[in-house]
Amino acid sequence: MSTIVELKELLAQPRQIFITTHHKPDADALGSSLGLAGYLRKKGHSVTVVTPSDYPDFLAWMPGNDEVVVYEPRQNDAQVRDIIRRAEVLFCLDFSCLNRISELGEYVRAAGGTKVLIDHHQEPEDFAQLDFSNPKAAATAELVFEVIRDLGDQDLIDTGIGECLYAGIMTDTGSFRHPSTSRNVHLIIAELLSAGINLSDVHRRIYDSHSEERLRFLGFVLKDKLTVLREYNTAYIAITAEELRQYHSKTGDTEGLVNFALSIEGIVFAAILIDRSQAVKISFRSVGSFSVSEFSRRNFSGGGHHNAAGGISHDSLDATVTRFLGLLPEYQAQLVAAPLAAVPP
Numbered sequence: 001m002s003t004i005v006e007l008k009e010l011l012a013q014p015r016q017i018f019i020t021t022h023h024k025p026d027a028d029a030l031g032s033s034l035g036l037a038g039y040l041r042k043k044g045h046s047v048t049v050v051t052p053s054d055y056p057d058f059l060a061w062m063p064g065n066d067e068v069v070v071y072e073p074r075q076n077d078a079q080v081r082d083i084i085r086r087a088e089v090l091f092c093l094d095f096s097c098l099n100r101i102s103e104l105g106e107y108v109r110a111a112g113g114t115k116v117l118i119d120h121h122q123e124p125e126d127f128a129q130l131d132f133s134n135p136k137a138a139a140t141a142e143l144v145f146e147v148i149r150d151l152g153d154q155d156l157i158d159t160g161i162g163e164c165l166y167a168g169i170m171t172d173t174g175s176f177r178h179p180s181t182s183r184n185v186h187l188i189i190a191e192l193l194s195a196g197i198n199l200s201d202v203h204r205r206i207y208d209s210h211s212e213e214r215l216r217f218l219g220f221v222l223k224d225k226l227t228v229l230r231e232y233n234t235a236y237i238a239i240t241a242e243e244l245r246q247y248h249s250k251t252g253d254t255e256g257l258v259n260f261a262l263s264i265e266g267i268v269f270a271a272i273l274i275d276r277s278q279a280v281k282i283s284f285r286s287v288g289s290f291s292v293s294e295f296s297r298r299n300f301s302g303g304g305h306h307n308a309a310g311g312i313s314h315d316s317l318d319a320t321v322t323r324f325l326g327l328l329p330e331y332q333a334q335l336v337a338a339p340l341a342a343v344p345p
């Protein structure tokens, strides 16, 4: 039986459904979760979305946001474990390994309900009974659209659900410029437009709703914190915990900064290393053939996509930067040779 037919059978009666997504959800993580939740509620299911951490304020406009349970280990652990235990179906969206959802990972692994993975990251872990992962997809929201369509319910995608899905596709394609922006992506956007979504509203809510302080922080980072290493076609930014405090940086305020480093002519590899106190969190981006998911997997216990990945270090910020710089000679040939060669989608 095909996976979609199995899912259709599973959802043929009202179910207790749990949906979760990755740590520090971005627009694709939250948009695909709330888009799916909106659809499942319309079908008569009882749905709880649990995020493993908080997320930026610029995502709070999404319909269903008010019902999201944000997991806080010392506060609602018992409540969240109970939701997971009672769930008949557990949807895991926009992450491929259970270690990406902190303690929730082990609760989900132990859960008795049917696990459904909808994701577009490379190298998915084998933990779900129904697996809709496809690393060629531009966004998890694209896959959620296809699942709803293939269940025969595209007509249930209303403006609210459509705008959640649009937000995920818009951000994960870098506003429709990454090579993942396929014909299929544009056809789906056309369908979402037919459902009545307002593209410019979504764009404005996500990209043009920052605080003045965040913009000043951006100015500081670009002026004082950006290092360009021409011999490696690489640029990076390292931010200390003290600098985050000084600019009252909130969740989401550092999102997208790494793209400025990548926007320099000739730069093919960019990184931002941020001291989050418990650990140094790193974002990697590239253009062309250099695989940051491989770089991150090999060196920083991370992963992601060919041109966008993340990783972690438990060393100090300084030691992490030194380690990062020490790795570059090994990759110099890749970074300088034919760096803009075609990328596999």
Ligand code: 5GP
Residues within 6 Å of the ligand: 022, 094, 097, 100, 121, 282, 283, 284, 301, 302, 303, 304, 305, 308, 309, 310, 311, 312
């Ligand atoms: P970002 O740099 O925006 O946090 O993440 C870029 C991409 O890499 C996203 O698709 C994200 O889900 C993935 N990613 C970020 N951090 C990690 C990590 O620590 N491990 C893995 N496997 N993927 C990550």
Ligand code: MN
Residues within 6 Å of the ligand: 028, 029, 094, 120, 138, 139, 140, 172
């Ligand atoms: Mn995604």
